[in-house]
Amino acid sequence: MSDSNTPSTYRKSALAPDLREMPDRTVRAWVERMAVRHLGGADYAVDSQSGATYVVDAREGTCTCPDATIRDETCKHQRRVALEITSRRVPPPGKRRVDCAACGTETFVPETSDPPALCGACRLEPGDVVLDRETGDRLVVVVVTGRRADEVPVEAADTTVADYPTNEGYPTDDIVVEVSYLTDAATGRARTYSFPHSRLQRTDGAELVDA
Ligand SMILES: [Zn+2]
Ligand SMILES: [Zn+2]
Structure with missing residues (x-):
């Protein structure tokens, strides 16, 4: 019999930052216009406000931009990817976004999982x-x-x-x-x-x- 104590779906959380208390780079991660796309695995493409596109590896903590590669800093692209993962705007590493096959709720499932994809509330496993x-x-x-x-x-x-x-x-x-x-x-x-x-x-x- 399988463990029924599987974690339920990710909690939704409001993002209400107090920008006055944040370092500049973190503030820029919030307020600059960037577009984040999940490329699969832990890789995310970030189209930055300047027009350049960088690739963030959220597992390794790397980015292809100069701040990260030359100055070895945690850049605004890495911070932005982290923010978008936390707020469910993009899938976490190794997951993909799907609609639950049973209830239709949007959920994230492992990229390698076979269909049907089910949310945490609908998931059933053999032996349950x-x-x-x-x-x-x-x-x-x-x-x-x-x-x-x-x-x-x-x-x-x-x-x-x-x-x-x-x-x-x-x-x-x-x-x-x-x-x-x-x-x-x-x-x-x-x-x-x-x-x-x-x-x-x-x-x-x-x-x-x-x-
Ligand atoms: Zn970067
Ligand atoms: Zn469901």
């Missing part, structure tokens, strides 16, 4: 125990597919997951999660069933202990 919102049954996640409920057939009922009677209240474009019943999983011969993602309620494990 979830509750069926309709019946309260405990289910074990087998795989989170990237397929839509109206595309996945339910062979036995000659319909799709979306049109299956007990799934009527859930979005037809919900992604499908294959699960098995917790009671069956113990036998090692569990059948899998296809459910719309939003019909499944995440648990923190506490529900597994019968009162």
